[in-house]
Amino acid sequence: MEEMTMEKMTNLCKQYGYIYQGSEIYGGLANTWDYGPLGAKLKNNVKDAWRNFYIRRRMNAYEIDADILMNPKVWVASGHVASFNDPLIDCKSCKTRHRADNLIEAFDSNAHADSMSEDEMVAYIKEHNIPCPKCGKSDFTGIREFNLMFETNRGVIKDDKSIVYLRPENAQGEYVNYLNVKRTTRSNLPFSIGQVGKAFRNEITPGNFTFRTIEFEQMEYQTFCKPGTDEEIYDFYKEYAKRFFISLGLPEVKLRYHDHEKLAHYAKMASDIEYEFPFGWGEINGTHNRTDYDLTQHEKYSGEKMVYTEPETNEKYIPYIIESTIGVDRLVLALLFNAYREEELENGETREVMEFIPTIAPYKVGILPLIKKVHSEKAKELYEELTKYFDCIYDDGGSIGKRYRRCDVMGVPFVITIDDDTINNNTVTIRDRDTMEQITINISDLVKYIEDKLRVY
Numbered sequence: 001m002e003e004m005t006m007e008k009m010t011n012l013c014k015q016y017g018y019i020y021q022g023s024e025i026y027g028g029l030a031n032t033w034d035y036g037p038l039g040a041k042l043k044n045n046v047k048d049a050w051r052n053f054y055i056r057r058r059m060n061a062y063e064i065d066a067d068i069l070m071n072p073k074v075w076v077a078s079g080h081v082a083s084f085n086d087p088l089i090d091c092k093s094c095k096t097r098h099r100a101d102n103l104i105e106a107f108d109s110n111a112h113a114d115s116m117s118e119d120e121m122v123a124y125i126k127e128h129n130i131p132c133p134k135c136g137k138s139d140f141t142g143i144r145e146f147n148l149m150f151e152t153n154r155g156v157i158k159d160d161k162s163i164v165y166l167r168p169e170n171a172q173g174e175y176v177n178y179l180n181v182k183r184t185t186r187s188n189l190p191f192s193i194g195q196v197g198k199a200f201r202n203e204i205t206p207g208n209f210t211f212r213t214i215e216f217e218q219m220e221y222q223t224f225c226k227p228g229t230d231e232e233i234y235d236f237y238k239e240y241a242k243r244f245f246i247s248l249g250l251p252e253v254k255l256r257y258h259d260h261e262k263l264a265h266y267a268k269m270a271s272d273i274e275y276e277f278p279f280g281w282g283e284i285n286g287t288h289n290r291t292d293y294d295l296t297q298h299e300k301y302s303g304e305k306m307v308y309t310e311p312e313t314n315e316k317y318i319p320y321i322i323e324s325t326i327g328v329d330r331l332v333l334a335l336l337f338n339a340y341r342e343e344e345l346e347n348g349e350t351r352e353v354m355e356f357i358p359t360i361a362p363y364k365v366g367i368l369p370l371i372k373k374v375h376s377e378k379a380k381e382l383y384e385e386l387t388k389y390f391d392c393i394y395d396d397g398g399s400i401g402k403r404y405r406r407c408d409v410m411g412v413p414f415v416i417t418i419d420d421d422t423i424n425n426n427t428v429t430i431r432d433r434d435t436m437e438q439i440t441i442n443i444s445d446l447v448k449y450i451e452d453k454l455r456v457y
């Protein structure tokens with residue numbers, strides 16, 4: 001069997017409607033992608049699974065939905081205006097611009113350029129003669145810092161005062177609402193605020209499909225806690241993220257931790273979880289011990305007091321924050337790679353199948369009338385009934401074998417065939433996507449059968 005490459009995955013996604021090139025009819029826009037009918041459902045299911053794992057199943061955890069545009073002072077306080085930069089270098093030969101850290105990590109995915117200084121990165125590129133991805137020569141300028149935030153203007157007059165930023169991370173929406181959430185939920189520490197939402201970064205390097213894009217979604221989660229309890233909570237969420245990935249079907253051997261040596265300005269401890277993509281290991285999650293940095297900064301810049309008073313002891317302090325962040329698009333990409341399987345059937349045909357766990361599969365049930373003219377009325381009746389409970393797909397076009405193949409590549413875990421027995425005896429056959437085994441079952445038992453299979457706990 002051929003190896004699943006990034007190129008092959010991009011084509012499969014385009015062909016079946018998982019992901020299309022952004023603005024494709026205009027020739028696209030670099031590093032933008034649009035989710036199609038299957039991709040949008042898959043992504044929503046992943047976000048729902050996150051809500052389940054991080055909000056519903058945690059005590060004192062609340063989801064908010066903050067605006068993308070925020071008071072620009074937020075980004076001064078957070079440090080993004082001053083230091084949310086990428087180290088860029090230009091190829092002297094063909095004049096293309098690259099991220100020095102990406103060049104190094106593409107050359108050796110174990111190199112971890114994020115722990116190198118600018119001088120070390122330049123020296124590493126020279127020493128290993130790393131070539132320009134465009135022209136192949138190795139002749140670069142020094143490093144220049146480039147701010148990644150997208151700016152836009154609000155109001156009618158375009159000047160410095162009208163600048164607002166498209167948020168480069170969700171986290172600040174959660175920090176500026178710390179006091180609101182604490183007050184309205186009457187929470188004591190520790191409590192958590194999570195959010196699922198878009199973030200924007202002016203990434204200039206090619207992105208490996210949806211791995212690095214300029215608009216992407218994050219599932220971010222901040223736990224506000226008492227200093228001194230932070231390390232235990234940090235360890236907990238570092239592990240919790242891994243458990244979440246495993247619960248979605250990612251195998252442990254394809255996941256690894258990367259503890260940061262060089263830390264961001266706000267962090268005391270930081271660790272990523274990386275997934276082994278075809279291009280190498282890539283970060284899908286970060287756990288950060290952000291200390292009291294963020295709330296202290298917001299107190300300083302907003303003038304609002306962020307001090308927490310212990311209800312029993314009256315002890316006062318600014319809470320520490322443990323952040324657990326996951327990139328939705330990167331996780332979906334990992335799940336796409338992980339789900340793909342290609343196998344040769346007895347008749348010599350190749351079967352492509354997406355083995356998503358049923359909870360995240362875009363459609364749970366496929367409904368196929370065996371013979372369109374004879375069985376479609378009954379099949380449509382069943383479709384109407386089952387769509388009250390599950391996402392179903394109805395397909396009456398082409399041979400039954402072709403329709404099974406289409407359902408396989410859409411990752412439909414249960415495919416029901418309607419035939420004469422359905423009309424005469426009220427029974428259907430259900431085919432299991434992964435084993436291709438079929439069982440016969442009474443229509444009245446269908447909902448329970450599928451619900452049982454979808455239950456996660």
Ligand code: GAP
Pocket residue numbers: 168169170171201203210211212213214215216217218220283284285286323325326327328329330
């Ligand atoms: N609030 C902390 C924060 O934003 P980050 O490591 O910069 O930390 C968090 O980003 C997650 O967002 C990453 O682990 C990654 O999954 C995702 N992410 C970051 N930049 C991305 C990009 N350009 N395209 C797609 N996903 C991205």
